Amino acid sequence: MDESQLSDRQRQVLEAIRRLKQETDMPPTLREIAEAVGLKSVASAKYQIDQLKQMGWLDQIDNVSRGISFSDQGTRHQQEQEAAAESNVHLGNFVRVPLVGRIAAGGPILAEQNIDEWMTLPESLVGKGEIFLLKVKGDSMIDAAICEDDMVAVRVQKTAENGDIVAALLDDSATVKTFKQRDGHTWLLPRNSNYEPILGDEAQIMGKVVAVLRSL
Amino acid sequence: MDESQLSDRQRQVLEAIRRLKQETDMPPTLREIAEAVGLKSVASAKYQIDQLKQMGWLDQIDNVSRGISFSDQGTRHQQEQEAAAESNVHLGNFVRVPLVGRIAAGGPILAEQNIDEWMTLPESLVGKGEIFLLKVKGDSMIDAAICEDDMVAVRVQKTAENGDIVAALLDDSATVKTFKQRDGHTWLLPRNSNYEPILGDEAQIMGKVVAVLRSL
């Protein structure tokens, strides 16, 4: 994804989208883009958008007004732009994460009714991605230094690597265990010699534990 | 601008706008709002928006799709909401805490040259008071579920109670141990059978550990 393969017009369009989005706090319409870069037809703007979409710079939702957004790659580039433009202003990045209470199998984990409260944490602690907090029940992970009533920050992902500490859904209840695949089976390993490994073939991986928080 | 004059429905609408805006990175349409809060008519959503607009909570550009934004006052309130983390009881603020690096005996612990970086944490996690962060060296507290490279939040205080986990200054280096007074002596107890208790009569108590943070 090299910027050098962009035409002047394409750079102009990307920059206009960034600027308009910052000014109005919402993505621009095709007509707003057309006017911003001096195109006299909406179709021309759409043509440019379609090109950038195909090149992977933009995402767009069909038939949705202002449905333009930067793709992951495009976002990365935009952030570099912004960082270069205003280098000293370090706006601390924060993530607003829900503390999930009741867990119901089947339904979406992050449904509104499951959320007890919200907490805002620095991104330096939990990283990027979709994060939620889970309160730890029991002492099955004590040898991994995770105690009862600790809060774990979980980044949503469907799979995991061997050795990752994951939050998994098993029989309507969430559990935190070490993830291990072996002999074609998935195991959820407690880190406490008083507990036995759990066969996790039927378990649903909610995400990977990326941080541990404990209030004393 | 008191929140108490808001009806349940109005609170619901404000919250939905905030949530949808965060999820989609653009303000919602009236129909999206209607569906989000369970209103079956677009007109009902507009009715609510008009109310909130008149009350000064929202701004809206006429005839512009997704033209809804929080007014200055509304934004202020939203930020308070976020800062408060919507916790049911705790209207906690945020605390800006320094991560202390090098420790020098004698001098003030929180001197500027000792501070590596700053982190902003929710007060619900670390509580009130003068707080600093310390990176843990070694595994002497492993049985208290505090590992090497964990960060402990320390609330500054000169004394401690038996059983408290404290940060203490001993021979120019900071250490985290369990505090115990017995037979007129102060002991700093490691929580790892490989280590021996330390006589802490000469140690300077920096403060009490009130939280543990671990990034994985």
Next chain:
DNA sequence: ATTTGTTTCGAACATCTGTTCGCTTATTTA
């Protein structure tokens, strides 16, 4: 010069979105 591909334009169209209106329902007030 001809061809080819890219880009722009204008217009028509389909869909989305905001607005208005009359009517109902429930709640509050007189």
Next chain:
DNA sequence: TAAATAAGCGAACAGATGTTCGAAACAAAT
């Protein structure tokens, strides 16, 4: 009880927005 107010609904309408299509302008290559 009756009137008034608040809240919601459905439908129709108008304006905004995305989409499609054909034609024209333009540049580069043959």
